[in-house]
Amino acid sequence: MAFSPLFCCGKGLDRNERKKKQPTWRVFSLKELHAATNNFNYDNKLGEGGFGSVYWGQLWDGSQIAVKRLKVWSNKADMEFAVEVEILARVRHKNLLSLRGYCAEGQERLIIYDYMPNLSLLSHLHGQHSAECLLDWNRRINIAIGSAEGIAYLHHHSTPHIIHRDVKASNVLLDSNFVAQVADFGFAKLIPDGATHVTTRVKGTLGYLAPEYAMLGKASESCDVYSFGILLLELASGKKPIEKVNVTQKRTIVDWALPIACEGKFNELVDPKLNGKYVEDELKRVILVALLCAHTQPERRPTMLEVLELLKGESKEKIAKLENDELFKNPIPADKKESSTGTAEETSDAIVEEKRVKDELKVETEPAIVEQI
Numbered sequence: 001m002a003f004s005p006l007f008c009c010g011k012g013l014d015r016n017e018r019k020k021k022q023p024t025w026r027v028f029s030l031k032e033l034h035a036a037t038n039n040f041n042y043d044n045k046l047g048e049g050g051f052g053s054v055y056w057g058q059l060w061d062g063s064q065i066a067v068k069r070l071k072v073w074s075n076k077a078d079m080e081f082a083v084e085v086e087i088l089a090r091v092r093h094k095n096l097l098s099l100r101g102y103c104a105e106g107q108e109r110l111i112i113y114d115y116m117p118n119l120s121l122l123s124h125l126h127g128q129h130s131a132e133c134l135l136d137w138n139r140r141i142n143i144a145i146g147s148a149e150g151i152a153y154l155h156h157h158s159t160p161h162i163i164h165r166d167v168k169a170s171n172v173l174l175d176s177n178f179v180a181q182v183a184d185f186g187f188a189k190l191i192p193d194g195a196t197h198v199t200t201r202v203k204g205t206l207g208y209l210a211p212e213y214a215m216l217g218k219a220s221e222s223c224d225v226y227s228f229g230i231l232l233l234e235l236a237s238g239k240k241p242i243e244k245v246n247v248t249q250k251r252t253i254v255d256w257a258l259p260i261a262c263e264g265k266f267n268e269l270v271d272p273k274l275n276g277k278y279v280e281d282e283l284k285r286v287i288l289v290a291l292l293c294a295h296t297q298p299e300r301r302p303t304m305l306e307v308l309e310l311l312k313g314e315s316k317e318k319i320a321k322l323e324n325d326e327l328f329k330n331p332i333p334a335d336k337k338e339s340s341t342g343t344a345e346e347t348s349d350a351i352v353e354e355k356r357v358k359d360e361l362k363v364e365t366e367p368a369i370v371e372q373i
């Protein structure tokens with residue numbers, strides 16, 4: 001089947017917008033990508049995700065690229081490919097990983113991005129770069145604000161609005177200046193105007209999934225807010241979203257952090273790798289915002305615009321209100337809570353395999369892209 005993009009560049013935008021949003025991407029040939037990646041050499045491989053492998057490459061002009069190559073061709077994978085290309089082509093923001101182009105020849109499907117030399121946040125917090133301690137407090141705060149800006153853009157400034165659905169540390173990439181670039185829109189959903197949520201198959205990563213999304217498949221912007229809260233806690237504490245406490249028990253990062261935050265012992269939550277070098281007020285803000293984002297009730301979570309305002313500390317009044325939120329008054333001690341983590345998968349990175357909750361969509365008018373997912 002020949003690849004037919006779901007979009008036509010610029011479609012749906014008014015004339016002014018179209019002028020502003022000139023395409024900065026192009027179609028690549030397979031031959032060019034073979035040359036850039038040394039025939040997809042194993043040594044060029046940056047990593048592997050659900051969609052396929054990602055390779056480093058260099059184009060004839062010397063610029064560095066990351067090439068995501070679809071693993072196995074199928075109609076479903078082809079659709080995910082089209083979704084990612086469609087969404088990436090629409091959005092341009094300093095904190096969202098930009099599309100450089102795509103290639104669709106025969107059964108080969110490839111997406112080309114700018115290469116991010118500092119790789120993912122995950123690799124700095126828990127992976128290959130964690131020993132180097134390159135993320136000082138200032139960088140962490142900038143990453144928190146930058147990724148919040150990227151997600152806020154998807155939720156509030158793109159048309160139609162976009163829910164990312166897989167906000168997590170491996171999807172926050174870092175450029176040469178450690179500026180955050182939110183990546184991986186393969187799971188994203190477009191929200192039609194006027195709809196509050198779409199009901200969908202559950203996709204995402206354990207540890208980051210909002211409870212109402214995991215259980216009922218209700219995807220809305222507030223699911224991304226929940227995942228962002230987990231990401232913030234991870235960034236401040238250096239802990240994983242789900243950790244083993246002993247052979248049989250696991251604990252979520254929220255169950256660990258909330259009681260400590262309620263006692264006001266914020267310094268016990270900070271990543272020990274920072275050796276005490278952090279700004280106390282900022283740490284407190286990050287933790288309080290994170291925990292509010294990860295509230296079990298979606299209606300209690302802030303919007304990403306509110307998150308940004310709080311993280312930047314722009315309104316003293318709102319910070320004071322946040323500190324006095326009911327959430328921080330009467331926490332249920334972790335040991336009195338029914339364990340929500342006993343059945344968690346071995347690794348927080350396990351992908352939830354299309355737990356089909358309700359496959360139909362609850363919206364009346366949807367763009368083609370939503371109908372086809």
Ligand SMILES: Nc1ncnc2c1ncn2[C@@H]1O[C@H](COP(=O)(O)OP(=O)(O)OP(=O)(O)O)[C@@H](O)[C@H]1O
Pocket residue numbers: 046047048049050051052053054066068097113114115116117119120166170171173183184351
């Ligand atoms: N533009 C890029 N620059 C540098 N490294 C990248 C880039 N894009 C992806 N990577 C690396 O390639 C790896 C695989 O990325 P990919 O997005 O396919 O999967 P993932 O996010 O790790 O997992 P999943 O697909 O399961 O969500 C990531 O760990 C990331 O570090």
